[in-house]
Amino acid sequence: MLTPQKPPLALIIAAPRGFCAGVDRAIQIVELAIEKFGAPVYVRHEIVHNRFVVDMLRDKGAVFVEELDEVPDGLPVVFSAHGVPKAVPDKATERGLAFFDATCPLVSKVHREAERQVEAGRHILFIGHVGHPEVIGTFGQVPDGAMSLVETVADAEGFVPVDPDNLAFLTQTTLSMDDTAEVVSVLKRRFPGIQGPRGEDICYATSNRQSAVKAIAHACDALLVIGAPNSSNSVRLVEVAEREGTRARLIQRAAELDWAFLDGVTTLGITAGASAPEVLVRELVDRLAERFVITEQEVETKRETISFKLPRGLEIAA
Template sequence: MTKTPLTIRLCGPRGFCAGVDRAIQIVVLAIKKYGAPVYVRHEIVHNRFVVEGLETLGAVFVEELDEIPAEHQSQPVIFSAHGVPKSVPADAEQRNLFFLDATCPLVSKVHKQAMRHERQGRHVVLIGHKGHPEVIGTMGQLPPGAVTLVETVEDVDAFEPADPAALGFVTQTTLSVDDTADVIARLGERFPLINAPAAESICYATTNRQEAVKQAAPGCDLFVVVGAPNSSNSKRLVEVALKAGAKRSILLQRAHEIDWDAVGDIGLLGVSAGASAPEVVVNEIIEAFRERFDATIELAETVKETENFLVNRELRDVELTAADMAFVNGVR
């Protein structure tokens, strides 16, 4: 049977960013140095494929520190790339736990920006999504009541600060650049004296992936974003693709989730991946389309990423083998 021609417009950059790569390396290195089990508070990154892979090495994922058994409290506990409130390391110290912080350095930068606003006497406005671990972590850097979370322009309109002249804002790192711009603009309209952070809060990887999707999406019959449903940056890519001109856009974790009846007759497919999605899963989904279509790959690359973040000092004496790096990169 003759296959229907299909052009797959593959975005670059896509997938793992430096912060995700660092976080996964921290878990792998900790297991190598200290042995299993190594405990991880919350998913190290928002991707079940990655989490399940780390579990096979000996990582144990918990939501709270009291889930760590007494007999294992000498083993390391790792805080996820999304960051944690200050109360979490304080709790770990009280329990005499040895902990390693895998918070992405760009998230840590936002924490410092928020604390700087607060030190200068400003009430902090955080633009982000309620309940997201990064938002919980950022709000938890400051005393209760020191931060107000806004998600939309409407939230800004409803916000009535005690002192409109003493405000500073920061943003969650994984938001849509365009949507955040609308909220920031409204904050500026209502509160002309509001102070911006010293540097951009949305991380380079989020911006780069969104820009690549913007360029690739026009004309696509379908745009697939590889990522998890609890991944903020992945969900934003779905929205960006639709706004940029894709007729349809969906989020997929694995190839088996593809609803082929819904895919239908397509001629141009866009593909990208959130910052915590491994390349092996991107390839798996592309191969699924190759099985059903006469597919040609067209690379849509906007920029090359060269960022690299160092792991914790405690782990720098451990070397990653080629097999370890293959695992970290999602090639298993």
């Protein structure tokens, strides 16, 4: 009896993809804290938005909690890569907890810019998604009422400032470049004197991954993004592909793959959000190889060489 022949499937794999320098650093901080202090080490919120990574660190001795009150006295705690309000490290200091801040340095840059704009007497319009940890952390850097959230073009059109001559805008680091540009365009049209950030707020990794998807989308019948549904940068990659006219879907693991999604697909694009490790990309390729004869092509649009220093107290452990 003849075995049915597998159909061919060409894979176009975007690069850059997967882990960014901020995620690498955050994971390393948790691992080094466990190595230095022993388990358990507490982590406030998911260190990054990826279940595989969280489970891996939990197996090593990390305990994930929502609030600082859940951390027992005398045990170390790590703050997630998304950043925290100032009140959190202040409270940890009051309790005498050893803490390590895994906030991505590019998010910290936004925090410092927020402080500078408020000190200059400007009200900040922060472009971001309500409820996202990065948004909560940034709002927590300045006094209540010093910042207003703008999510959409409609929000930008409808915002009524108390003092239109003293405004600034900042953005969440993981937004869609195209959507954010539209919102910023409206703000600049309505408020010509509005002050923007000194440099681009949307981080290099978010921008690079979106550009890589744009580079391959038109050559693909469909595209899969590996990432978590609560990962802003991963969700944006799906939106970027769809905006380019390509069917796209977000999956966390290869096991979530819906084979029906591949009906009629002969060329499939693959990428991964900045919190998704490369092992999950290989896992997906292996699963696809169960039903298809695979050919792989990687399309690299930019080489990433950025790395970030570790916090004091963990450099020696490294």
